[in-house]
Structure formats: C-alpha cells, structure tokens
Amino acid sequence: RGVYLCGHSAGAHLAAMTLATDWTEYGVTPDIKGAVLVSGVYDLEPILHTYVNDALKMSQEVAQRNSPMLCIPPAVPTSCEVLVAVAQHDSPEFRRQSQEYGQALRAAGWSVSLLDLAGVDHFDIIEKLSEDSYVLTQVEEEPLSIL
Secondary structure, three states: OOEEEEEEOHHHHHHHHHHHOOHHHHOOOOOEEEEEEEOOOOOOHHHHHOOHHHHHOOOHHHHHHOOHHHOOOOOOOOOOEEEEEEEOOOOHHHHHHHHHHHHHHHHOOOEEEEEEEOOOOOOHHHHHHHOOOOHHHHHHHOHHHHO
C-alpha cells in the first residue's frame, strides 16, 4: 500500500523534486513509501555552463529553485526511505551529485541507502532492470526488504 517512486537520470531528478515538495500547500498528503533514485541530476547549476543550457536558457535562480540538493526538507516521521544508486562508470559529475545528495538527505534526517553499482554505466544501470537477478530489479520487486 502506498506509492514507490523510481527514476533514472532526469527521472531521478523529478522523483527527488517530488520528495522535496511541500504537499500541504496543495492540500494533499501523498502516501510515498519509498524512492529509488538512479544516477540522478540533483544539482542543476553545472548545467548552466554547458551546451545543454543553450536550449534550456535556465537562469541561476531557476537552477537553484529546481535543484533537489538545495531544497531538502527535514525528515518527518512519515518521510520515506530513499535508495540513491549510481553506476561505477557514470561520469564523475553524476557520481559526485549522487554521493552528495545522499549525504545531504541523511544530514536532514532521512533514511538513505547509497548503492554504487559495479560494472555498469549510465545507460545499462537502468537497462539491466529486465534481468531478474539484477539488484535494482529485486529492489523494485521487494522495496521494503532492501531500502
């Protein structure tokens, strides 16, 4: 019973922003039981200095407002468990952001597990979900036993 969030890359960013949202402003209390965040983007500021921002035209203010790293709410008794996973062969930036975001969640009182998956890169970390024996497939099937 409840909702489990899972997202990869930009999807992990969206799931993290869901966790950061003050849902009382909208008059709802979602029953989020857990989150699996895979090789996510948690700090948008570095994007400002890349070709990606040519199309986005994101300002510093927008990057800060939409960076999960900068808007972590303090954990409350109903806060869910979070698994932050990153690929061994992800870029140094994805690895840095995953590590720092997991640490920041933990510092805010959240229950966090960090998982560094050996032998995979940014793409096959999620593509391997089709394999029954893959660790993230097992997390998806039994979230409470792993988170």
